[in-house]
Amino acid sequence: MASGQTSSSASISSTASIIFPLCHCLQPTTLSISWTDANPGRRFFKCDVHGFLEWSDKDLPCQWQKRSLLEARDKIRRQAAEIKALREAFSTANAQLAAVEVNRSTGPNDDLLIHIEEIVKAQIIQSDKNIRNCVFFSCAGFFVATVVLLLLKI
Structure with a gap:
């Protein structure tokens, strides 16, 4: 996400087949949804301490x-x-x-x-x-x- 834009996210509860990566601080991550103008609806992993970690869905939306x-x-x-x-x-x-x-x-x-x-x-x-x-x-x-x-x- 770009540093100049505001971000908003929502946590996702249904995560049956998703592998959650660990943050570089070795804390578990959670799956969230971005609601920014640049990435609406994109899923990403975030650390509760550090925030955004990486995109879950690698493809950009149409x-x-x-x-x-x-x-x-x-x-x-x-x-x-x-x-x-x-x-x-x-x-x-x-x-x-x-x-x-x-x-x-x-x-x-x-x-x-x-x-x-x-x-x-x-x-x-x-x-x-x-x-x-x-x-x-x-x-x-x-x-x-x-x-x-x-x-x-x-």
């Missing part, structure tokens, strides 16, 4: 595979940002609802407060649905990309 993985990664990042924004909106709505509850106990405008409370609850329900949809579609997209790559490898 251009369309690389593009697909980068698009899937970017979509997941966008959806994660959207989930964060929805959570913040949910928190704000909860704070507004708490303020309505305080005002309800001190003010005579019960009908108006009930209407506002119903609107806020409806927004909270919609926010929850949006969060669930984002998580579902990001997982589905990642699953589809993974299945396509596995089928092409067979």
Whole structure:
């Protein structure tokens, strides 16, 4: 991996037929997946002390595979940002609802407060649905990309 780019990796749990090399410090290595722009989806061995050791898959991915993985990664990042924004909106709505509850106990405008409370609850329900949809579609997209790559490898 180039020194000027940021790196991201994920550990892999299914490693039945892979031989793990030892690091030069004689520590065992783990198998991870790179999510950098230059090497998306490439597997590599890493040492917990020293980091990157060597590539597990020696062949570079095809251009369309690389593009697909980068698009899937970017979509997941966008959806994660959207989930964060929805959570913040949910928190704000909860704070507004708490303020309505305080005002309800001190003010005579019960009908108006009930209407506002119903609107806020409806927004909270919609926010929850949006969060669930984002998580579902990001997982589905990642699953589809993974299945396509596995089928092409067979």
